[in-house]
Amino acid sequence: MERLGTGMGWRPEIAEAVERMPGVDWVEVVAENVCPGHLPESLRRLRERGVTVVPHGVALGLGGADRPDKGRLTALAERAEALSSPLVTEHIAFVRAGGPLTASPRLEAGHLLPVPRTRDALDVLCENVRIAQAALPVPLAVENIAALISWPGEEMTEGQFLYDLADRTGVRLLIDVANLHTNHVNRGEDPAEALADLPLEAIAYVHVAGGFERDGVWHDSHAHPVPRPVLDILTDLASRVSPPGVLLERDENFPEPSDLEGELEAIREAVEKGGARTATASATPSAEARPTPVPDSAPAPTPPHDLTRQHLALTQTALLSALVAGTPVPEGFDRVRVGVQARALAGKRADVVAKVAPDLPVILGTAYRPAFVAYAHRHPMPDGYRRDALNFAEQVLLAGHLVEDAAARRQLREWWLERSGPAPRSQHPTVRLARATRRVLLRR
Numbered sequence: 001m002e003r004l005g006t007g008m009g010w011r012p013e014i015a016e017a018v019e020r021m022p023g024v025d026w027v028e029v030v031a032e033n034v035c036p037g038h039l040p041e042s043l044r045r046l047r048e049r050g051v052t053v054v055p056h057g058v059a060l061g062l063g064g065a066d067r068p069d070k071g072r073l074t075a076l077a078e079r080a081e082a083l084s085s086p087l088v089t090e091h092i093a094f095v096r097a098g099g100p101l102t103a104s105p106r107l108e109a110g111h112l113l114p115v116p117r118t119r120d121a122l123d124v125l126c127e128n129v130r131i132a133q134a135a136l137p138v139p140l141a142v143e144n145i146a147a148l149i150s151w152p153g154e155e156m157t158e159g160q161f162l163y164d165l166a167d168r169t170g171v172r173l174l175i176d177v178a179n180l181h182t183n184h185v186n187r188g189e190d191p192a193e194a195l196a197d198l199p200l201e202a203i204a205y206v207h208v209a210g211g212f213e214r215d216g217v218w219h220d221s222h223a224h225p226v227p228r229p230v231l232d233i234l235t236d237l238a239s240r241v242s243p244p245g246v247l248l249e250r251d252e253n254f255p256e257p258s259d260l261e262g263e264l265e266a267i268r269e270a271v272e273k274g275g276a277r278t279a280t281a282s283a284t285p286s287a288e289a290r291p292t293p294v295p296d297s298a299p300a301p302t303p304p305h306d307l308t309r310q311h312l313a314l315t316q317t318a319l320l321s322a323l324v325a326g327t328p329v330p331e332g333f334d335r336v337r338v339g340v341q342a343r344a345l346a347g348k349r350a351d352v353v354a355k356v357a358p359d360l361p362v363i364l365g366t367a368y369r370p371a372f373v374a375y376a377h378r379h380p381m382p383d384g385y386r387r388d389a390l391n392f393a394e395q396v397l398l399a400g401h402l403v404e405d406a407a408a409r410r411q412l413r414e415w416w417l418e419r420s421g422p423a424p425r426s427q428h429p430t431v432r433l434a435r436a437t438r439r440v441l442l443r444r
Contacts, residue, residue: 023268024051039083055079062090068128088136091112093112112146116315124308140171144176173198209248210226350368364408397413
């Protein structure tokens with residue numbers, strides 16, 4: 001595996017700072033946020049300097065019941081080629097449910113949700129990973145995710161699940177130590193036990209990020225400084241294996257560049273501390289050490305039966321519907337945690353829509369967020385945040401009571417009319433006069 005070194009998550013808000021930041025050996029970019037034919041100038045300059053850029057996908061949904069979408073796989077492959085990346089990465093998660101397998105409307109989560117650690121779910125995940133590997137021009141690595149909720153009836157620990165996945169598919173692993181900390185707080189899982197079960201030689205690189213705790217729940221925000229417990233898990237990992245790369249993620253609430261540089265230095269120190277422990281430890285491998293997974297050279301296993309996919313689809317749809325459509329919480333789930341997750345999903349939608357349609361929080365002011373959260377709890381997300389923004393504006397206009405300010409409603413109506421048609425409304429003076437006249441006549 002290529003040695004990557006210390007990296008930084010590239011985001012448009014900190015693009016110039018990342019370019020100038022000393023000691024950044026490589027960067028990672030959210031795959032869905034770049035267009036192969038129109039790469040940002042900052043990424044072009046980094047590539048010209050020989051800096052490795054890795055596309056990190058968030059929308060494939062490899063842990064979902066459906067087979068990976070061919071269009072999304074093609075788009076991910078195009079980004080890998082455009083960036084000359086040595087690998088691409090995605091998540092062990094599901095992000096949508098419903099559809100033909102359940103004869104129900106498609107639901108979008110707008111977030112990464114945990115896969116049940118069962119044999120059947122692993123069978124589906126393994127086939128999906130193999131499909132993705134065959135479609136991509138470079139190796140694939142998959143990331144463990146943070147979770148607020150646990151599935152009932154799980155059959156494996158996280159470490160066992162990841163080990164078997166790598167063993168059966170040969171896929172690389174992107175280990176997020178911040179997510180291990182999140183699952184420790186939220187689900188009582190021991191990070192050291194997870195690391196002990198992991199196929200360490202399958203690690204492609206490591207993620208490090210910050211979060212915050214509220215009412216006993218850890219939120220993986222990517223908007224706060226990296227806490228000491230996360231760095232300690234990184235040190236533990238580095239004492240077991242020398243990670244090919246370690247990357248700092250920051251998605252919101254960007255601090256001064258000097259603060260980010262300080263966090264990168266703390267990451268380097270944590271890795272060096274772990275390496276020092278390795279140097280002083282015995283070189284004799286433990287008798288209990290698990291063998292490193294290797295790609296299976298035997299004939300490909302039988303794909304999971306369609307009934308297995310259908311059962312997984314039904315369970316994932318029931319959970320997602322409870323999270324985004326207000327249906328009853330499926331049996332066996334913690335209702336309080338499902339409520340916390342539902343509120344977190346609605347808040348995330350509000351944040352993303354505010355970025356996609358920045359006029360909305362300007363027009364609505366402080367009424368934007370409560371109005372959007374109220375809308376989100378009743379209306380599942382459609383296919384895409386831009387459509388979500390338009391649907392939200394339409395519902396606010398229809399409901400009336402969500403925004404009391406008449407001037408804000410008028411501005412919102414103009415905004416919605418400008419964007420909801422098949423083409424932007426003409427700004428020709430004659431057309432604008434006709435629109436104004438029609439509005440006056442309608443009011444009569």
